[in-house]
Amino acid sequence: xKHGKWPLIVTFLVPPVLLYVFFVVSPYLQAFQISTTDWLGxxxxxxxxxxxxxxTLWHDDYVWNALKNNxxxxxxxxxxxxxxxxxxxxxxxxGGRKGSAGVTGVRGSALYRTVYFFPQVLSVVIIxxxxxxxxxxxxxxxxxxxxxxxxxxxxxLGDPAxxxxxxxxxxxxxxxxxxxxxxxxxxxxxxxxxxxxxxxDGASRFTTLRRVTLPLLWDTVQVAWVYLAIFALDGFIxxxxxxxxxxxxxxxxxxxxxxxxxxxxxxxxxxxxAIGVVMFFLTLSVAVLSLRVGRRERIEYS
Amino acid sequence: MTTLDQPTATAxxxxxxRDRPVRRELGVANALSHGFLLLWGLLTxxxxxxxxxxxxxxxxxxxxxxxxxxxxxxxDNWARAWTGAHIGRYFLNSLVxxxxxxxLTMLMGATAAYVFARYEFRGRQVVYYLFVGGLMxxxxxxxxxxxxxxxxxxxxxxxxxxxxxxAAYSLPFTVFFLTAFFRTLPTSVAEAALVDGCGHFRLFFRxxxxxxxxxxxxxxxxxxxxxxxxxxxxxxxxxGDESKWMLAQGLFAxxxxxGYAGDYARLFAGLSIAVLPVLAVYVAFxxxxxAGLTAGQLK
Numbered sequence: 035x036k037h038g039k040w041p042l043i044v045t046f047l048v049p050p051v052l053l054y055v056f057f058v059v060s061p062y063l064q065a066f067q068i069s070t071t072d073w074l075g076x077x078x079x080x081x082x083x084x085x086x087x088x089x090t091l092w093h094d095d096y097v098w099n100a101l102k103n104n105x106x107x108x109x110x111x112x113x114x115x116x117x118x119x120x121x122x123x124x125x126x127x128x129g130g131r132k133g134s135a136g137v138t139g140v141r142g143s144a145l146y147r148t149v150y151f152f153p154q155v156l157s158v159v160i161i162x163x164x165x166x167x168x169x170x171x172x173x174x175x176x177x178x179x180x181x182x183x184x185x186x187x188x189x190x191l192g193d194p195a196x197x198x199x200x201x202x203x204x205x206x207x208x209x210x211x212x213x214x215x216x217x218x219x220x221x222x223x224x225x226x227x228x229x230x231x232x233x234x235d236g237a238s239r240f241t242t243l244r245r246v247t248l249p250l251l252w253d254t255v256q257v258a259w260v261y262l263a264i265f266a267l268d269g270f271i272x273x274x275x276x277x278x279x280x281x282x283x284x285x286x287x288x289x290x291x292x293x294x295x296x297x298x299x300x301x302x303x304x305x306x307x308a309i310g311v312v313m314f315f316l317t318l319s320v321a322v323l324s325l326r327v328g329r330r331e332r333i334e335y336s
Numbered sequence: 337m338t339t340l341d342q343p344t345a346t347a348x349x350x351x352x353x354r355d356r357p358v359r360r361e362l363g364v365a366n367a368l369s370h371g372f373l374l375l376w377g378l379l380t381x382x383x384x385x386x387x388x389x390x391x392x393x394x395x396x397x398x399x400x401x402x403x404x405x406x407x408x409x410x411x412d413n414w415a416r417a418w419t420g421a422h423i424g425r426y427f428l429n430s431l432v433x434x435x436x437x438x439x440l441t442m443l444m445g446a447t448a449a450y451v452f453a454r455y456e457f458r459g460r461q462v463v464y465y466l467f468v469g470g471l472m473x474x475x476x477x478x479x480x481x482x483x484x485x486x487x488x489x490x491x492x493x494x495x496x497x498x499x500x501x502x503a504a505y506s507l508p509f510t511v512f513f514l515t516a517f518f519r520t521l522p523t524s525v526a527e528a529a530l531v532d533g534c535g536h537f538r539l540f541f542r543x544x545x546x547x548x549x550x551x552x553x554x555x556x557x558x559x560x561x562x563x564x565x566x567x568x569x570x571x572x573x574x575x576g577d578e579s580k581w582m583l584a585q586g587l588f589a590x591x592x593x594x595g596y597a598g599d600y601a602r603l604f605a606g607l608s609i610a611v612l613p614v615l616a617v618y619v620a621f622x623x624x625x626x627a628g629l630t631a632g633q634l635k
C-alpha cells in the first residue's frame with residue numbers, strides 16, 4: 035500500500051510546480067537580476083551596472099513625488115476604509131436596539147449589505163472608467179449636481195489641487211463595502227450575550243464599538259489593515275485609467291512610474307525592475323510592520 | 337445565559353425611570369445613523385444607476401441634462417457598443433479565457449493542495465512554502481521578465497499564454513486555501529476506502545474531491561472574479577491583436593476613443609453590458625460570493 039502513493043504524488047505535484055516555477059518563480063528571480071543592469075529594450079545588450087539604478091532612483095524626483103503620493107494613500111485609505119467599514123458593520127449588526135436588551139440589526143440590513151458589496155464584484159477598470167465620467171468637468175454627475183444647487187464646481191480630475199483627492203475617494207468608495215461584509219461576518223461570531231451585557235451596563239454605542247467590538251475584532255482589523263496597505267502601495271490601475279498620473283504628476287503613484295518606465299515611450303527595463311524591487315521591499319516592510327505593531331493577545335470565545 | 341437573564345427579568349422598575357432620556361438620545365442617534373447608511377447606499381448605487389440610465393439616452397440628452405431621464409429608450413447605443421465597438425466579442429473572449437484559466441487553476445490547485453495536506457514525503461514543507469511564499473510578492477515585480485518569459489515561449493498574444501499565466505499566479509492563494517481545507521476533512525473515510533482496496537487516484541476523484549466541494553466553490557468564485565477583472569496582465573501579454581482582446585481592454589479602448597468621438601452613450605452602454613451580468617450573478621449567488629471573497633481574508 036505504501037508504494038502506491040508515489041505515482042499520485044508525482045502526477046499531482048509535478049505539473050503545478052513546473053507551471054509555477056516557469057511563470058512565477060523565474061520572473062521574480064530575473065527581476066532582481068535585471069534591476070542591476072542597464073537593459074534598455076528588446077534587443078539591446080544588458081550590461082551589469084551594479085547598484086547604479088538604485089543610485090539614480092534615489093535622486094529621481096519623479097519617483098519621490100510618486101512615493102509621497104503613495105505615502106499619503108497609505109496614511110489615509112486604510113484608516114478611512116476601516117473606520118467607515120466598522121461603523122456601517124456595527125450599524126447593520128446592532129443598530130436597531132429594541133427594548134432594553136435586544137441586539138438586532140437595523141431594518142433592511144440585508145439589502146444594505148447586498149448593495150454595499152456591489153463595487154467589490156466590479157472590475158477596477160469599470161470603476162475607474164465610470165468614475166472618470168462621474169467626475170467629468172462638463173456633463174459629469176458631480177459638476178451638474180453642483181451647478182443645480184448654484185455652487186461652482188472644480189474640474190475634479192483636471193485640477194492638480196483636487197485630482198489626487200478625487201482618486202483617493204474612489205479608492206475608499208470601492209473598498210468600504212467589502213470590509214462591511216468582512217467585519218459583519220466577524221461580528222456575527224461574537225456571542226450576543228456580550229453585547230447584551232454591555233448594553234445593560236449602560237454603555238453608549240461609541241464605547242461599545244471602541245471597548246468591546248474593536249478588541250474582539252482585532253485580528254480581522256489587522257488583516258484588513260495589511261491588505262489595504264498593500265492596496266494603497268499599488269493603486270496602479272485606478273490611477274492609470276483615471277488620470278495616468280496627471281495633471282502635472284499630482285496623482286502619480288509608484289506603480290505608474292514603473293509601468294511608464296518599462297512600457298512607456300522608452301523601455302528602460304533595468305531601471306523599471308529596480309523600481310519594482312523597491313516596491314517589493316516597501317510592500318514587504320509595510321506588511322511585516324503592520325503585523326508587528328498590531329500584535330495583541332488572541333481572544334478565544336469559550 | 338441563565339445568570340444573564342436574571343437582571344433583565346427583574347430590571348423593569350428601576351430601569352424604566354432612567355430609560356426615557358436614553359431612549360430619546362437613541363432615537364436621534366438612530367435617525368442619524370440610518371441617514372448615514374442610506375447615504376452610503378445612494379453613493380454606491382447612484383453612479384451605477386446613472387451609467388445604466390445614460391446608456392439609453394442620446395448624446396444630446398447626456399450633454400444637455402446629465403441627471404435627466406431618456407426621452408425614449410435608445411437601444412441603438414447598446415447595438416453600437418455590442419457590435420460597433422466589439423464589446424460582444426470581447427465579452428465572449430473573456431468568457432473563454434476565464435473558463436479555461438479557472439478550470440486549470442482549480443485542477444492544479446486542488447491536486448497540489450491534496451498532496452500537501454494528505455501525503456508525507458521529504459521536501460514537502462519546502463515545496464509548500466515555495467507556493468505560499470508567492471502570496472507575498474506583487475505581480476508588478478515580475479511584469480518585465482514575465483513579458484519575455486511568455487514571448488520566448490511563443491505564447492505572446494495568445495489566449496493559451498494568458499490562461500497559463502492566470503493559473504500560475506492564482507496558485508499560491510488556491511493552494512494555501514485548499515490545503516487548509518483538505519486538512520479539515522476527516523481521515524477515517526479515506527482510510528476506510530484505502531482498506532477496501534480503493535486506489536489513490538480513485539480515492540481523490542471519487543471521495544475526497546466531492547467532500548471538498550464547499551471549499552472548491554469558494555476559491556473558484558474568488559478566482560473567477562479576479563481573472564475576469566484582470567487588466568494588467570492582458571494589457572502587457574495581449575497587446576497586439578485587437579480581435580483577441582479581453583473585455584477590460586475593450587472597455588478601456590472604448591473610453592479612449594470616446595475622448596475623440598464624443599459618443600458618451602456608447603461608452604455607457606458598453607459599461608452596462610460589462611456590469612449587468614456580473615451584478616446579476618452576484619445578486620443571485622450573493623451568499624456564496626460574499627463567503628468566497630471574504631474567506632480568503634478570514635482564514
